[in-house]
Amino acid sequence: MEDFSTNPIYLEIRKKFLESSESNRATLLALISGCLDHFPQPLKSPYLGTNREIDFSFVKKYENLPTHPQPASDVLNGAINFFQRSILWHSPQALQNITPPPLLEAVAVSTIANLYNLNLLWDYVSAGVQEAEQQIVRQISRLAGWTGDSDGVFTYGGKGCLTYAIRIGLNRCCPQATKEGINGIAPVVITTKFNHYIIESVCAWLGIGKDACVRVKTHADETIDLNDFKNTLNRVLSEKKPIACIILSGGSTINLNIDRVDSVRNIIEEICSHFKLSYKPFIYFDTVVSWPWLFYKDYDFEKNEIEIPKEILPRIKKVVELLRTAEYADAIGTDFHKIGFAPYNNSAFFVKNKAELHSVVSDASIIRERGVFGNNFLQHHTIEHSRSAAPVMAAWTILQSLGVQGFRMYLAQMMIVGDVFRNILPKYGFELLNPQSLCYASVYYPIPPQGPKNFNEMYDGQVKDTNYATQYIYELSKYFSLGGNGSFDAVDVGFLKNLSKSKLGADMSALRIFPMSPHITTKEADHLAHQLGEMKEKFDREFTYIKSDAPEVVHK
């Protein structure tokens, strides 16, 4: 039978793959550089190509699927349009959120992992990458202070880590859960008011319902109120509700508020023995943001080898002291796609007792010992079935490339730079809302010309005042991104529409400055802070409040 190998269309298709001899490896590099050449070299801008609104008119051209194979250059020229106005996380002017600029080596190795298309569900089809994953498990477990039988897996995000934690914890309190489901039993997840808002969503995904999430009060520094925790635990156990998971903060993005796991564990021990509970509730310490501070675990703060300024050092020391309590947690998470320089998605979940991970969806408690090559199947206990090897290799490369000292110095540099913004912006009418933060992100209420004079006043204000402030802050953040309509440097800051609620329940908005680029210096930060201040002065002279449908807050 005649095949298509000489058909001109089929020949076009074949050209698009790596040759079996790989003689066309250079094609891949040419494709990447063709894409990169499409955009002009960014000139003092935190955006790729344009800082204006994205022009989506090009999309229409691609609406109907092409009948024939198209030339690579045409397709990529089309694809690249979707990247216009990408935020350049490596730019010092990108101050928006906790997104890392990916390490070039990590991007390179991810591309290689994608090129050879390794699938971590089974070692036979993922070359040696399961070994790299296991090595990272050992390294992070040591940082957590765990000495025994831990294990871990890479997954799709901090949300994935939370999903693992609650699902594993469910097995402790409802051992029949895997086989029979939870059958009318209503397990709860206890966390605090300040812990991440996605926890309810994870409860919903797991079928225990959003209402399963019980939120304990916090102190002014956003850490757990142990008295309220005790009361909650007593109440839940008196009501005979199983506890699927206790989720503690290992640090939020803005304030790095960290709960002490040891204190919480002591309370759990005491109350659970009082109730003669047959299981210990599972404790997940959500360290997806803070884990890089663990690199300071063995740092001699007295000697201060890398000469961290004395204004910064106590804050780092405090974070490390709190993170040391990870030793008492049952599980932790690390997001390499937060302060870990990895491309998305790149997170890993670590559990102290590997049997709990291995038997997460098995009918009996088991440990899957690693076997000879070709005999290691991980999909029996991972959320995903097929899993890319790229994140593992990116994380491995990052850890090996930067080393302990590299991470330490980066964090110290961001703290130093963060303080520059904290010191300068208040002089221009930006009220600093998180002076106590242990992190380097800062949050401000830029005081509007006619709005509430400070954040507290806004709390007590009328809904029209809150709306005015939100509209002003939103427009101001857009003005910053446009460089004050061209007269200043464009700066991408974070617009937080609902940092908190006013007395009347309206959203109270703010701006966030989150330095992430390793290229930012104190000089650059000083310059940018003054630029922001001067832009605000100019904006205040021009701003007129027009009720728009953008972020208008509706009183609930």
Ligand SMILES: Cc1ncc(COP(=O)(O)O)c(C=O)c1O
């Ligand atoms: C403390 C914490 N946990 C979990 C998450 C969710 O992480 P992801 O977006 O990677 O799923 C976040 C996200 O910011 C977070 O700050």
